[in-house]
Amino acid sequence: MRAARNLGLDMRSRQLRRCGLCGNTSILTRSHVPPQTAGNDAGVSRMAIVEDGKRAFLGRRSDGGLWVRGLCGDCNNLGGRRYDTAYGDFAKALRPYGGAARHLLVERNSAPAVLFAPGLVSRAILHGMHALSPHLREKFPILADQLAADEEAVRLPPGLRLRVALTYGLTARVSGAVHAQRVLDLRETYYVFAEVFFPPLAWALCPPHHESILDRERWVDATDWVRYSRERTSVDLRNIASGVPIVQHPLHQNPDDWVYMFSDKITPLLEGRLPH
Numbered sequence: 304m305r306a307a308r309n310l311g312l313d314m315r316s317r318q319l320r321r322c323g324l325c326g327n328t329s330i331l332t333r334s335h336v337p338p339q340t341a342g343n344d345a346g347v348s349r350m351a352i353v354e355d356g357k358r359a360f361l362g363r364r365s366d367g368g369l370w371v372r373g374l375c376g377d378c379n380n381l382g383g384r385r386y387d388t389a390y391g392d393f394a395k396a397l398r399p400y401g402g403a404a405r406h407l408l409v410e411r412n413s414a415p416a417v418l419f420a421p422g423l424v425s426r427a428i429l430h431g432m433h434a435l436s437p438h439l440r441e442k443f444p445i446l447a448d449q450l451a452a453d454e455e456a457v458r459l460p461p462g463l464r465l466r467v468a469l470t471y472g473l474t475a476r477v478s479g480a481v482h483a484q485r486v487l488d489l490r491e492t493y494y495v496f497a498e499v500f501f502p503p504l505a506w507a508l509c510p511p512h513h514e515s516i517l518d519r520e521r522w523v524d525a526t527d528w529v530r531y532s533r534e535r536t537s538v539d540l541r542n543i544a545s546g547v548p549i550v551q552h553p554l555h556q557n558p559d560d561w562v563y564m565f566s567d568k569i570t571p572l573l574e575g576r577l578p579h
């Protein structure tokens with residue numbers, strides 16, 4: 304029998320690695336994904352997903368939130384200073400819709416009346432995804448350079464979509480590239496370069512893909528949010544999203560329906576438990 308081992312790439316070690324944004328090699332600093340301002344702090348416990356050769360299960364807990372060493376100090380500070388407050392405000396404003404009020408939202412099939420900063424919020428989550436997934440910089444170097452330089456005109460390259468939805472519950476999960484195929488019931492795919500499920504928000508950075516579960520669930524297309532100027536801090540969510548679905552991670556809804564493929568070389572994977 305094989306010894307139990309962590310599933311996914313270990314992104315918490317202090318070995319020298321390349322920063323997921325600027326590409327410089329150093330001992331990388333801790334990035335919380337999503338930012339601590341969204342509640343990803345001391346009260347959130349992290350659980351490694353462990354495999355013993357036959358099955359995957361959650362390993363022991365440690366407190367301190369979901370974080371990786373994915374960015375150098377300079378890139379980490381840039382994100383923290385400029386975007387994290389806006390991200391925390393957005394998550395806080397949406398939190399009621401991930402709780403008891405979510406049923407109202409589903410019935411009305413509408414977007415919550417929330418004012419926020421789409422440019423700052425999307426940069427915060429893109430920074431976190433680049434911390435999570437070093438593979439992104441290799442695949443889309445221009446985007447990483449634009450984010451690292453904090454350019455006004457950041458654009459997602461053709462073939463890359465940022466999607467967002469609401470989620471609820473006490474389980475969080477963040478990971479790099481995952482490709483999953485539904486093998487029972489419906490025929491559909493879940494294919495992402497990075498994902499952040501941390502109630503009340505779920506984000507996926509993905510290619511436009513045939514038969515995507517994100518399309519069926521009508522995730523909001525937030526690809527262009529990054530084009531909003533940093534000064535636009537009071538945009539009404541209802542004006543840029545006609546409805547925001549409330550979703551759960553495919554693996555958490557019907558785990559037996561899906562076959563997952565990811566690489567221990569490029570995919571970090573963290574699960575967490577939010578405080579009650």
Ligand SMILES: [Zn+2]
Nearest residue numbers: 322325375378
């Ligand atoms: Zn850097």
